[in-house]
Amino acid sequence: MVQLFMFDALRQATDEEMNRDKSVFILGEDVGHYGGSYKVTKDLHAKYGDLRVLDTPIAENSFVGMAVGAAITGLRPIVEGMNMSFLLLAFNQISNNAGMLRYTSGGNFKIPIVIRGPGGVGRQLGAEHSQRLEAYFQAIPGLKIVACSTPYNAKGLLKSAIRDDNPVILFEHVLLYNLKENLPEDEYCLPLDKAELVRSGTQVTIVTYSRMRHHVMQAVTQLIGEGYDPEVLDLISLKPIDMQAISKSLRKTHKLIIVEECMKTGGIAAEIIAQVNDSYFDLLDAPIVRLSSHDIPTPYNGRLEKATVIYPEQIIASVKTMISN
The missing domain is CATH 3.40.50.970 (Thiamin diphosphate (ThDP)-binding fold, Pyr/PP domains)
Known part of the structure; x- marks a missing residue:
């Protein structure tokens, strides 16, 4: 290594x-x-x-x-x-x-x-x-x-x-x-069409990608300490979306939260929601929660910029709300 x-x-x-x-x-x-x-x-x-x-x-x-x-x-x-x-x-x-x-x-x-x-x-x-x-x-x-x-x-x-x-x-x-x-020092390649199971869990599926994977894992660390058991999928492939991995996870958890840095309107989460509703709606026990960036140009001001994207505290709150309902 x-x-x-x-x-x-x-x-x-x-x-x-x-x-x-x-x-x-x-x-x-x-x-x-x-x-x-x-x-x-x-x-x-x-x-x-x-x-x-x-x-x-x-x-x-x-x-x-x-x-x-x-x-x-x-x-x-x-x-x-x-x-x-x-x-x-x-x-x-x-x-x-x-x-x-x-x-x-x-x-x-x-x-x-x-x-x-x-x-x-x-x-x-x-x-x-x-x-x-x-x-x-x-x-x-x-x-x-x-x-x-x-x-x-x-x-x-x-x-x-x-x-x-x-x-x-x-x-x-x-x-x-x-x-x-x-x-690894040895050569390796990874598939271009598969999601990665980052953490196995039973209560809720959190689907994410790119930088938001790290925000999700910060939130998950705190949630585990409080007794929650979330499953985390890193999409990796945005086209095609690995719906097989998502549906497999939903068969365990029956709840879905999507965390992205993409804008909410017409984003990657929107496509996932559409595909889940088309093919896997019966697996859901609760409405899908979408945590996305605000539909505005990203501000230069540091505080305003931070306010446009999702951070761990929002993910934690969403998981707790979904599981408690």
């Missing part, structure tokens, strides 16, 4: 896959000489050179389109978005090109592209740098979407995403890059 920060785990995954397969390359703003804004590509330029670690202009629509074209020719590009909010400028390329070309070409083209980078509510980064775009992309056919939450799953998911022949968006949270964890 070796202890790594999350940014190092992502860097190690990228390095291993570039070393394993010469068709893998990375492009984005400041990924080369500077080593990436969060140092995920640090020193890779010195090892692999200009043709495999490409510094691009500030033109997301152009370099994401270039990456899709490269993928069509058989290369395996990794696009780093300096901030995932900026990828709205490449929405057309991600939707109409990356998501659809394998289908619209009748399977003649594969699109093995990974789009990854930081997002989420940080420490006073302002509205335009604090967006959560998972729900924006969740509706696009042809994409796979995953959200890492630990150094371990960050590395395993990125390696699997690079090897996949379909476009994969990997959401990383800006506040998790300095998270530390012991990782």
Whole structure:
């Protein structure tokens, strides 16, 4: 085992896959000489050179389109978005090109592209740098979407995403890059379509992902001390959603709380609620509780920013209320 920060785990995954397969390359703003804004590509330029670690202009629509074209020719590009909010400028390329070309070409083209980078509510980064775009992309056919939450799953998911022949968006949270964890020295990959059972329990199922996993576990630590027994699922895969794992948990607990940093309207939780109501409504003994961010641009003011997202005390209160009713 070796202890790594999350940014190092992502860097190690990228390095291993570039070393394993010469068709893998990375492009984005400041990924080369500077080593990436969060140092995920640090020193890779010195090892692999200009043709495999490409510094691009500030033109997301152009370099994401270039990456899709490269993928069509058989290369395996990794696009780093300096901030995932900026990828709205490449929405057309991600939707109409990356998501659809394998289908619209009748399977003649594969699109093995990974789009990854930081997002989420940080420490006073302002509205335009604090967006959560998972729900924006969740509706696009042809994409796979995953959200890492630990150094371990960050590395395993990125390696699997690079090897996949379909476009994969990997959401990383800006506040998790300095998270530390012991990782196996042996190579490993993780599935792109499976949730992780973080804690087994019997009273209530808490479904979450990304940074909110850590808020949930802080709440769960206190709840366990008070005699409660919650089950925790980390979604990891946001498209497709692992409804099998959720339904399996509901067969034990019959109660569901969803905790997300996404906005409430049209968020990931909204999709889960719709699917549970469609197929697993009879498993529920109580209405589903949705703990989501407020539907407003994220304020710059620190106190207001904190007020827009979910914290452990709200999770604790919701669990106690649901179980007591």
